[in-house]
Amino acid sequence: QVQLAESGGGLVQAGGSLRLSCAASARTFSTLTMGWFREAPGKERELVAALSWHFGNAYYTNSVKGRFTISRDNAENTVFLQMNSLRPEDTAVYYCVGRNGGITKTSHEYDYWGQGTQVTVSS
Numbered sequence: 001q002v003q004l005a006e007s008g009g010g011l012v013q014a015g016g017s018l019r020l021s022c023a024a025s026a027r028t029f030s031t032l033t034m035g036w037f038r039e040a041p042g043k044e045r046e047l048v049a050a051l052s053w054h055f056g057n058a059y060y061t062n063s064v065k066g067r068f069t070i071s072r073d074n075a076e077n078t079v080f081l082q083m084n085s086l087r088p089e090d091t092a093v094y095y096c097v098g099r100n101g102g103i104t105k106t107s108h109e110y111d112y113w114g115q116g117t118q119v120t121v122s123s
Contacts, residue, residue, distance in 0.1 A: 002026040002112040004096045009117030012086055016121070020081040022096030022114055030074040033099050035059070036081045037107055038092035038119075048094070049081060050103045059103045063089070086121045094119050 008020040026032060035050030049070040050059045058070060069082040079096065096114035097107075104110075 004114035006114045006117040011120045017084045024077045029077040034079040037095045040092035047105045088123045
């Protein structure tokens with residue numbers, strides 16, 4: 001069983017930056033597709049960004065393109081989400097996810113989930 005632990009959420013003003021981290025307890029981390037979902041009140045859960053174990057294959061939802069960057073350190077079993085130019089509409093609980101297989105936007109196809117970290121962007 002893979003355990004994921006997020007950190008780095010918090011309160012930031014619009015235009016600011018945050019960096020989320022997710023530490024994974026998996027020997028096979030380098031072969032997992034990793035990503036970040038977010039869920040805001042009254043909105044559907046959405047895949048924000050994902051990075052396949054092929055490295056070159058990345059996904060970003062349109063609203064974060066050019067502002068967010070997903071990366072991973074396989075030596076440290078950690079995935080990051082650098083979030084710049086944050087907007088109030090980015091406010092949500094962010095979940096680190098992982099799966100065996102390629103990138104998919106369907107949440108139930110991810111095998112592993114962290115507990116979530118709150119990101120709040122004030123206007």
